[in-house]
Amino acid sequence: MSKPFASSTDLEEKRSTLQELAPGVVAYTAEGDPNVGAVIGDDAVLAIDARATPVLAKEWLDELRGITDKPVRYLFLTHYHAVRVLGASAFDAEWVIAHEGTRRWILERGEQDFESETRRFPRLFRDVESIPGLTHPNVAFAHSLRLDLGGREVELHHVGRGHTAGDACVWLPEERILFSGDLVEARAAPYMGDAFIEEWSTATLDRLEALGPKTIVPGRGPAATGEAIPETREYLLTLWDAVRGAHRRGGTLKDVFETARAALEPRFGDWWIFEHCLPFNVARARDEVEGHPPQVWTAEKDAAVWTELQS
Ligand SMILES: [Zn+2]
Incomplete structure (x- = not known):
């Protein structure tokens, strides 16, 4: 029996919760939907990720305005x-x-x-017509950047490729708080469709771990302790080992997929977006085993992979 495509039938609104992790350090987590956050200085606010549409971003900004009236100068x-x-x-x-x-x-x-993401998860794109076009950063960095928000310094670090080619995190060394983006998840499946899996599961997570975070705001799931890093790594390696093994034995993509599912399901089957991610994660892992860079996901490729694996 075929499963409904990705998260196209996940229509139940999640509740977002504002949590002040330390004075002026805020997480806005969403029961497994993508998290955002903010750091508040004397002069300015740094907002961390924007949400999917301006209307949804505005809801979060209204919550943030309940605790600060400083301008959001940095996104x-x-x-x-x-x-x-x-x-x-x-x-x-x-x-x-x-x-x-x-x-x-x-x-x-x-x-x-x-296009791919709006089809995969339409609920997250409420009021999609409010999006004025793609978002292009006007500052890009290669390794690290330090921001002075007024009485508070914030570090931005790229610790290697992982979930994508350009992941970076927010690190607050004094409070030992890490906003990891999707490099680390808490009780949510990591999405690997665009990933550099070998690098992510080794050097990149090693460097995040070496920071020694006390609190992690993951890409999805509640604010967590450092334990979220080994848990994310365990998911990545379980999938990676299963895919490499099955591929070496000459299995079809469907065989590889079933092997990966059997390895992951007992431990991770109840994590958020487990079914949604699995076909894309396996397809990407197979490509990486074969030496290919991450492919560009189009609506057509999405549908083809889903039909081949989840039906
Ligand atoms: Zn992501």
């Missing part, structure tokens, strides 16, 4: 995914900041990703 994008970036216009930020890989991928595949 930081943890990576290029439409669901994270297309609400950007609501912030009216002077500086829209991202890693160079994110800037490049928005130019290269932002349009296709916009």
Whole structure:
């Protein structure tokens, strides 16, 4: 029996919760939907990810206005995914900041990703017509960037490729708080369709772990402890090992998929978006085993992979 495409039938609204993790450090988590956050200085606010549409971004900004009236001068994008970036216009930020890989991928595949993501998860794109077009950062960095928000310094780091070619995180060394973007998830399946899996599951997560975070605001799921890093790694490696093994034995993509499902389901089957991610994750892992770079997901490729694997 075929499963409904991706999250096209996930229509139940989630409740977002504002949580002050330390004075002026805010997470807005959403029961497994994409999280956002903010850091408040004496002079300015840094907003972390934008949500999918300006209307949804405005709802979050209204909540934020309950605790600060400082201007949001900086908007930081943890990576290029439409669901994270297309609400950007609501912030009216002077500086829209991202890693160079994110800037490049928005130019290269932002349009296709916009279409793919809205079809995969329409609920997250409420009021999609309020999106004025793609979001392009006006500041891009290669390794690290330090921002002074007034009485508070914030570090932005690219610690390697992982979930995409351009992931970067927000690190607050004093509070030991990490906003990881989708490099780390908490009780949600990591999406690997655009991933560099070998690098993500080794060097990139090693570097995040080496920061020694006390609190992590993951891409999805509730604010977590450092434990979210090994848990995310365990999911990645379980899938990666299963796919490599089945591929070596000469299995078809469907065989590889069933092997991966059997390996993952007992431990991770109840994580958010488990079924949604699985076909795209397996397809990408098979491509990486064969030495291919991440493909550009179009509506047609999405549908073909889903039909082949989830039916
Ligand atoms: Zn993402």
